[in-house]
Each structure stands twice: as C-alpha cells, then as structure tokens.
Amino acid sequence: MTSLTIIPQKAQRASYLTGQRVAKSKKSHTIWEELMLPAVVEMCEVMIGKEAASQLKSVSLSTDTVRSRIEDMSCDIKSQLVARLQTCHFSIHLNESTYLSNSAQLIELVRYPWNGHIFEDFFFCKKVTVRATDEEIFNILDTFMRETKMKWENCVAVCTDGAAVMTGRKSGVVARIKALNPQIIATHCLLHRQALASKDMAPDLHSVLSTVVFVVNYVKSRLLQSRLFAQLCNKMCAGHDTLLFHSKVRWLSRGKVLQRVFELRTELCEFLKDAKPTTVALLSEPDWIAQLSYLAEVFNILNELNLSTQGGYASILEVSDEIKVFREKTEIWRMREYPELVATTMKILLPFPTTYLCEASFSALTTMKTKFRARMHVENDPRVCLLSIPPRIEKLCTERQANISH
Structure with a gap:
C-alpha cells in the first residue's frame, strides 16, 4: 500500500x-x-x-x-509576487501591442526591492477586448490593482514607449495614474527618445539615407533582381551577396543597411548602370560616398549605444550615464541637466529606463501563441516562463490530492 x-x-x-x-x-x-x-x-x-x-x-x-x-503554478507565483508588492514600493512598465489575429495585448512588468535586491518580473498580460484607448488600458490596470488589493500609493514610477494613448497630457494612461498618485514619476523609454532624436538630420544626409532606401528596395523588391545581384556579387568576389532591408520600426537596422550598401557600392554601380544611371552617378560621387560612410559610422555607434542600454536590471542612472558619455564623445547633442527625481536612492533605481523587457516579453508571447495555439491562455504560460519567482511545487502537491493512475 x-x-x-x-x-x-x-x-x-x-x-x-x-x-x-x-x-x-x-x-x-x-x-x-x-x-x-x-x-x-x-x-x-x-x-x-x-x-x-x-x-x-x-x-x-x-x-x-x-x-x-x-x-496552478501561475496562480502560486502570482500570489507570491502580489504579497511582495503589497509591502514595498515598486515601478511598472507598460506596453500595448497588436499581434496574431489582430489581437491587442497589454503587458505590464514590475520592478521592486526584495531582501536587499532589486527584482524585475512579469506582472500580467491582458487582452484588450474592445479599443486600445487610454480609458480601456487604465481600467485594466486599475481593476487588477483593486483585485489584488495593491495600492497606487506604493507605485513610484511608470515607464511607457511614449505612445499618445499612454502619455496624453490630459487623458492618457499616465495622466489617469497621476490623478490617483501625483507623486508618480513618468519616464519615456530612453531608447525610443534616442531613436527619435537621431531622426533629426541635415537635409543632405537625409537625402543620402533616402537614396540608400530606394536602392535597397529596387534590388530586393523582386526575387529575380535579388538573385541576379547575388550572382554578380559572387562573380566579383564581394564579401556579401545580399542587401539588408531598412525598417523604421527596428531602428537598429539603419546602421547595418548603410554599412552593407557602403561595402557593396562597387557591385551596385555595376548592377544599376543600365537601369538607374542617375543613381549610379551618385554612388560614384566622392562627396556622396563620404556622406554615406559618415552616416554608416554614426548609426553603427548609435547601435552600440542601443545594445549597451538593453537587457534586464539596468537602472535609469546607468542608462543615463551611457547616453551622457556618448553625447560627450560625439558632441552632437547639447548637455541637458535633469531635475532630481526623488529623495531616496531606491526610488531613483526603481524606474524602468527602457521598454526592452516588454519587447522581450512580447517576443516570448509571439513564440508561444502561434496560429496553432490561438486558444492558449495569454497569462499563465508567460508568468511561469518569465518570472524569477519559482513555483512552490511541494506546497501545490500537498494541496492537490495525488490520484493513482489506472
């Protein structure tokens, strides 16, 4: 027995x-x-x-x-996390995105101190059922806070990607949260701010970028064009045989696109000499090539900055220092003084500096919920997968009677 x-x-x-x-x-x-x-x-x-x-x-x-x-494990992990957040200050990190089947999802992450360390954990993922308005998103947040008996007074900061629905001055999500707790610090993802700043460039440099995008789209718009260009690159013993697409959403792509075009400029001149002679003239002009080289170098440096500020457990002070050092090195942007955020060190360290973790969570969710798993619960699997808090399996086993298999 x-x-x-x-x-x-x-x-x-x-x-x-x-x-x-x-x-x-x-x-x-x-x-x-x-x-x-x-x-x-x-x-x-x-x-x-x-x-x-x-x-x-x-x-x-x-x-x-x-x-x-x-x-079961998701509920246990959630109860442990909520118990921690009910007794300490914390900051939240919001992002809303639409993915599979045009389904809008709201992801929230939380950063909090516990046992002398700062933790970053997945909080929840909720489906936006109707319209992704500021009222709808705030109601999801506020309902979850009330259901878990958490206090807005303990929230010291909220980080968003700067979308209008989040940062609207009068009725955005942040404004609605501040109406409940005026002391909350609102931060805009530093990566997004840097990407917006880098869009402001001189007209001649912008013209170079536009020409590069045109050339890339012309070569890669048709499969035959891409195959012929790859064949030409192989014959000319080039280091690469394909161009890279430029995407405004993925701003890290700009430096790579420009660098690839600069490296394959000779092959492009040969490939386009009959179809696009005007473009070939630009690709052969020394001043234009110098501007292309300059842009490629600048955006590659920006890429290094972006990558150095990504990842978990980065504080707003560390990311700000990275950007400050970069600005001093390049002397492109003016130095700006930031007001003191809060009186205590912990409240300075708690705000999320970037939306990197939300983007990583959405990537994990996209991997989990494919078209073959459309009915998957969007909260339990990500919580077990992403949280640093382990489930109390022994406790769950004692609570659930062990049934003998037949």
Missing part, C-alpha cells in the same frame, strides 16, 4: 516539474504527451529496464493536465 501511494505522489511532483519545463520552453502543451514521454519511456526501457519505464507511465501528462499544472 505504501508503494502505491509513493508512486502517484512522485508522479504528481514530476508532472508539475514537467509542466514548468514545458512553459519555460515556450512549446505547445501537447509536446510532452505526443513526443517527449514516449521517447523517455523507450530510453528508460533500453537503459534501465521495463519496470522503471512502467513507473514513468504513471505520470499524468495529458494536454489538460499540463495546462492545469501551469495554471
């Missing part, structure tokens, strides 16, 4: 651990039952024996079980 009890208890704990691994891998809930469990049983039969393999079959890992285990 003892062995019959021990096996299901171990099997239940194993199912929780497996569910946690499935969530962290961002894979479909069916992968374990359809692929991994049969493979593990076969390996166990070969390496250990059939008796040990039969015990593995007692682990319940159906799709519904995996979903249930992930839901």
Whole structure:
C-alpha cells in the first residue's frame, strides 16, 4: 500500500516539474504527451529496464493536465509576487501591442526591492477586448490593482514607449495614474527618445539615407533582381551577396543597411548602370560616398549605444550615464541637466529606463501563441516562463490530492 501511494505522489511532483519545463520552453502543451514521454519511456526501457519505464507511465501528462499544472503554478507565483508588492514600493512598465489575429495585448512588468535586491518580473498580460484607448488600458490596470488589493500609493514610477494613448497630457494612461498618485514619476523609454532624436538630420544626409532606401528596395523588391545581384556579387568576389532591408520600426537596422550598401557600392554601380544611371552617378560621387560612410559610422555607434542600454536590471542612472558619455564623445547633442527625481536612492533605481523587457516579453508571447495555439491562455504560460519567482511545487502537491493512475 505504501508503494502505491509513493508512486502517484512522485508522479504528481514530476508532472508539475514537467509542466514548468514545458512553459519555460515556450512549446505547445501537447509536446510532452505526443513526443517527449514516449521517447523517455523507450530510453528508460533500453537503459534501465521495463519496470522503471512502467513507473514513468504513471505520470499524468495529458494536454489538460499540463495546462492545469501551469495554471496552478501561475496562480502560486502570482500570489507570491502580489504579497511582495503589497509591502514595498515598486515601478511598472507598460506596453500595448497588436499581434496574431489582430489581437491587442497589454503587458505590464514590475520592478521592486526584495531582501536587499532589486527584482524585475512579469506582472500580467491582458487582452484588450474592445479599443486600445487610454480609458480601456487604465481600467485594466486599475481593476487588477483593486483585485489584488495593491495600492497606487506604493507605485513610484511608470515607464511607457511614449505612445499618445499612454502619455496624453490630459487623458492618457499616465495622466489617469497621476490623478490617483501625483507623486508618480513618468519616464519615456530612453531608447525610443534616442531613436527619435537621431531622426533629426541635415537635409543632405537625409537625402543620402533616402537614396540608400530606394536602392535597397529596387534590388530586393523582386526575387529575380535579388538573385541576379547575388550572382554578380559572387562573380566579383564581394564579401556579401545580399542587401539588408531598412525598417523604421527596428531602428537598429539603419546602421547595418548603410554599412552593407557602403561595402557593396562597387557591385551596385555595376548592377544599376543600365537601369538607374542617375543613381549610379551618385554612388560614384566622392562627396556622396563620404556622406554615406559618415552616416554608416554614426548609426553603427548609435547601435552600440542601443545594445549597451538593453537587457534586464539596468537602472535609469546607468542608462543615463551611457547616453551622457556618448553625447560627450560625439558632441552632437547639447548637455541637458535633469531635475532630481526623488529623495531616496531606491526610488531613483526603481524606474524602468527602457521598454526592452516588454519587447522581450512580447517576443516570448509571439513564440508561444502561434496560429496553432490561438486558444492558449495569454497569462499563465508567460508568468511561469518569465518570472524569477519559482513555483512552490511541494506546497501545490500537498494541496492537490495525488490520484493513482489506472
């Protein structure tokens, strides 16, 4: 009787651990039952024996079980996080994005001090059911705060990407939050601010960028053009055989696009000499080439700055120092003095400097929720996958009775 009890208890704990691994891998809930469990049983039969393999079959890992285990762990992690936030100051980080099936999702991350350290954790992901207005987004936030019995007074800062719905002076989400807590600090993602500042360039340099975009689009707009250009580059022993697309959304692409065009300018002149003689004349002009080289160098330096400010656990002071040093080196922008944010050091360190973590969370969500998993719960899997707080599996096992598999 003892062995019959021990096996299901171990099997239940194993199912929780497996569910946690499935969530962290961002894979479909069916992968374990359809692929991994049969493979593990076969390996166990070969390496250990059939008796040990039969015990593995007692682990319940159906799709519904995996979903249930992930839901249990998500609730447990959420309760731990809320308990922490109810007793300390914190800052929040908001971003709204539309992805699969034109579904708008609101992601919130939170930064808070705990046991002498600062933690950054996924807070929630909620579907925006109607319109992504400032009122709708604020209501989602406020409802969640009230349901979890958290206080806006403990929120010291909110970071957004600078969209009008977030930062509107009279009725934006930040304005509505400040109406509840006027002491909150509102920060605009420093990466977005730097990207906006870099758009302001001299007309001649802007003309060079426009010409580069035109050339890239002309070559890559048709598959035949791209193949012919690649063949020409190979014949001329060029270092690359393709151009890179420029995207205004992904501003890191500009430096790479300009650098690639500069490196392949000779091949481009040869490829375009019959179809675009005017453009070839520009590509051969020394002054134009010098401006192209200058732009490529500047944007590559900006890329290095952007990459150095990305990642987790960066404080607003560190990112500000990175940008300040860059401005002193390049002497492009004037130095600006920033007012003192708050009196205490902790409240200075809590605000999010960039929206990098929200973008990373959306990337993880896009990986999880594909067109084949359209019904996936958008909050439980990301919470188990992204949070630094581990689920209390032993506690969950004792709360849920272990049922013997038949």
